[in-house]
Amino acid sequence: MIRAAIVGGSGYTGGELARLLLGHPEVELAQVTSRANQGSYLYQVHPNLRRRSELKFVAPDQMERCDVLFLALPHGEAQRAIGHWAGLAEYIVDLSADFRLADAGLYAQWYGKSHAAPEWLERFVYGLPELNRSQLAGTKYAAGVGCNATAAILALLPLVAADLIEPGERIIVEVKVGSSEAGASGNSGSLHAERSGVVRTFSAFGHRHTAEVIQAFGLDNLSLTMSAVDLVRGALATAHVKLRTSVDQKALWRAYRQTAVENPFIRIVKEGRGIHRAPEPKILAGSNYADIGFEFDPASGYALAICAIDNLMKGAAGSAVQAMNLMLGLDEALGLDFPGLHPI
Amino acid sequence: MIRAAIVGGSGYTGGELARLLLGHPEVELAQVTSRANQGSYLYQVHPNLRRRSELKFVAPDQMERCDVLFLALPHGEAQRAIGHWAGLAEYIVDLSADFRLADAGLYAQWYGKSHAAPEWLERFVYGLPELNRSQLAGTKYAAGVGCNATAAILALLPLVAADLIEPGERIIVEVKVGSSEAGASGNSGSLHAERSGVVRTFSAFGHRHTAEVIQAFGLDNLSLTMSAVDLVRGALATAHVKLRTSVDQKALWRAYRQTAVENPFIRIVKEGRGIHRAPEPKILAGSNYADIGFEFDPASGYALAICAIDNLMKGAAGSAVQAMNLMLGLDEALGLDFPGLHPI
Amino acid sequence: MIRAAIVGGSGYTGGELARLLLGHPEVELAQVTSRANQGSYLYQVHPNLRRRSELKFVAPDQMERCDVLFLALPHGEAQRAIGHWAGLAEYIVDLSADFRLADAGLYAQWYGKSHAAPEWLERFVYGLPELNRSQLAGTKYAAGVGCNATAAILALLPLVAADLIEPGERIIVEVKVGSSEAGASGNSGSLHAERSGVVRTFSAFGHRHTAEVIQAFGLDNLSLTMSAVDLVRGALATAHVKLRTSVDQKALWRAYRQTAVENPFIRIVKEGRGIHRAPEPKILAGSNYADIGFEFDPASGYALAICAIDNLMKGAAGSAVQAMNLMLGLDEALGLDFPGLHPI
């Protein structure tokens, strides 16, 4: 068995990593650290894991050598000790924003300070298998994805891959997100009484995840606008895109089918009747699927490209485990078989 | 006292009209019709009205003469009997989509059939006081507004009024809406188990309310995209708009302040700290306010213009009562003083 | 105009007091204090009040003399400075738990420490008009009610008033409550991601509000069990009560009607069809009504007595304003006319 460990396991992403690794057929979850909860059982913080594991959180400095180390620390912490962590494991998957951008200048521009370990940036592969499957198969270091970036990137992926987008035209992406994105510590706006029933546009321009979309596709004439909605898990991206004049429905279907064929966790949702005609995040809770779809308006030449994910899975822990599978030469779908629930 | 009556009072809009008219200082609610619920007390269908009114629903053919008649019928019904209703009251406010578009051709294009009473179209004034205050003061017939159209129109109003929009560029408007918009009969997708926690983009292009936005401003290079979110009352419109190159923050503030000064139910929400920095529909439940705000990105020249409303109030019954006040020469704010709740 | 002021106005109860007093026809809201938010506009904390008031929060020591002072401080603070506050106003309504129990021994037993101003306890009248209408009309000092206690007391009121309860048998009261009860500061369990969709029994026995129910009726063989549910505002109490063997449906109806006749904010909800057959808190948001109802099982002799309230209104600010009205000799319903919303 491959021995895996999690640094920073009391947050939501850490909890999902623990759930996935405990159910993974080729991996043993050896240790999980938490400063705040050391000595507590995992299940006291993540109650779904009760009767599944008797592990207790340990202090970060009690972390022992293992094969794969997942870092689920607050942004900015991993880069300050990456050498230390790399000394403990051959493979590292960092789930923070620290190693997502390959360029130190881009990092400084979007995060407002210089990177503490710029020499490590190029060693990390951006951990979205749908973008970097082959590179992940050859790396020891992967950077976990930004959840909103993932929803936006996968919404645009079929259009970019098939070169259907009219260059130069503004791309408008709106992402609606659930409350788990704010993390287990939250803020005053995360209180149930304030956040229940909310439709709150909290970032109109300049969201940091924009940098990941730009890096992925080179599309920088792009708005990424974020709104909080009443949902715990999930993100839905809707991208308004002007297509090349030659594009028609057939070309769009071809592009979408190609993307689905190449990627085991991409599903096309585009039905003409019933309740579930387009991608929706709610049925994806706990699942690693990204559901994608589109609508096309021939009169204007605009398409609406849609992507729904679970922000903690395909947008965080799920992609991280999928990346690990690729890094270790395993079937990339191992341990990611939960299909989601209906109704929920 | 002015005698008012409601035709079609068992739906959500009809219920809100009843609440407002029962609390109106100058109006007496004389009759409310309902085919399905005739003989029942109003409060058996609208339980908030218990101990506020002993009115019972009557059959439509029991409607007697009154001063103001509110028609809250399913779309398509009012136009088939408008002569009959006009014979019963001097003032008519129709809350369906039947008389919103002044042009019969536009109606046929967006509603897919020819209008049954095209000669009445020009007699109706579109009932959004923020657009047509003076016209409403001189009409006997007002058409209630579309809720999504209202959110989109009021989001764009300051920019249009001050002529800040760059002509020719695509305007993208996303509207997120609550479940009360589907009405009291709903559909299979309206069941709680299917709609709770939903982020469901149900209309990418061609939503009928687009026609009202086009009619209001002549802006036809525009997408109006609708998503259902987990909320009962409320609609939030976010409009992505390219501004003229000369526009800066000062010009934007000037435009917004001018709109707020001219309209008693428009509030600007744009705070730098705290939970409530931008317009949010949840605190508007039951209120006639439209909260508007904006963000501006000087680098790209794009603005995000935001408007939040209660779809049943400013987007339906509230604007209808405000229009009635204007038609009758009353203070337009009469009977519309509920400020909304926090928290909710 | 009567000059009123609020000490501790940035919490949810303080916000509701401000909304009610700003809309009260006989009262002027003169000052509102907040340590944390002094200098901010009320509407920056309570966004529903935007365009309704230009008041700013002041520091507690800036409070000037007024006619009626509402204290909305954390439990334990009012008793430590009650002399100071009483020096500033002739009438005091304290909304904390500090002066609810008339007996210092009972206070010590349920709150775990001795009272700091026991000599003041007997000067305060428990501020539930449905219990103490005449006493409130003659007092200068009223103690605001506990929200769960109010729901339980009003559920039992018709049965107690008509002496229908079998002595000696255990009374089981379950209360389901919304998240606003935890206040604007909340705790980790109040985060949306943890509290959304929750059914969390957080107090099985010994909830402090039990003492208020015991004090009201002398019924001490009673369980008051609390569960958090997914709702912002509202509390529903269901009381399982063994009735005297002589009691039948008629006697129950008589008792309930008597209670409704005597109390303008009590409504009986007991319908045989439709959606709204029994009291439900959701339609009471913002309203001062308490909706009550019952079911009776002749075979066992047990009744289920139900009461729904808005915990911030009838369970806090609404009863406080109603008590003030009585203390000042005004119509007790003044300023409390909002009927609630449907749907919501």
Place this chain on the structure above:
Amino acid sequence: MIRAAIVGGSGYTGGELARLLLGHPEVELAQVTSRANQGSYLYQVHPNLRRRSELKFVAPDQMERCDVLFLALPHGEAQRAIGHWAGLAEYIVDLSADFRLADAGLYAQWYGKSHAAPEWLERFVYGLPELNRSQLAGTKYAAGVGCNATAAILALLPLVAADLIEPGERIIVEVKVGSSEAGASGNSGSLHAERSGVVRTFSAFGHRHTAEVIQAFGLDNLSLTMSAVDLVRGALATAHVKLRTSVDQKALWRAYRQTAVENPFIRIVKEGRGIHRAPEPKILAGSNYADIGFEFDPASGYALAICAIDNLMKGAAGSAVQAMNLMLGLDEALGLDFPGLHPI
């Protein structure tokens, strides 16, 4: 592989059965019927199954022979054709209420009509493994459980098994349930706008599931009171029980631990700190666990016994698959390994 089929697969229970059987290591899902949806793909009704199965719904009369047949029909239908279905498969698990009560007289009393196939009643074993593990291992016919009955029975199980309950005293059980319990067709009260944020006590006395609790334990001095809360999946039962005077905390812990040891899907939740101190249904969505806990009040001798389940899993499809495993001699936990999610 064992061939299984589902009759009535378009409802919520049918969908969960499909999900579980598609993931079961020893079972192949051969056919699923639906009158309304024949010809549609399973995933068009249950969108979580997209890319997991290419099965289409078939008409009921196209059902072929298989090894295990799950009947997920509306109540009353299975009993009218049980001979037909038994001719198609050696093993039958019926998930309706038709074969839950062993006594035809009890059925007539609670369901208001005589049973259509009373001779079949004794052939069916009530399918709750925690009650009837050994009988299930020896039967061909199992009756699926009632979800509210399951929550109530498992709440009481440790107390009954250890004989801790004081005879003769009334037991009060309150169950709070999610909207999926009303099924995929719902009713007017199931619309999101009416059911969101609801706390609706819809059955005070005489709920049909009471009969299952009486049958399980012989405890007939019992109230089973049902309230709908804002949640899609889940049921929480809280049982107020007078214990024998000799019982103390130690005896309670012993009883609970014994129940957990004997049953792989029972977990005790009783923590002194953190967010998750008592059983809560939300984290059980999709899981077959029943989480149980208790609080004890020595002063009164009353205990509150709590049980949380997913009504579609342990309260329906999960217990059905667990029963099937026992009937077929498989490990009872097979195919039921999803632990639930946190947060959700």
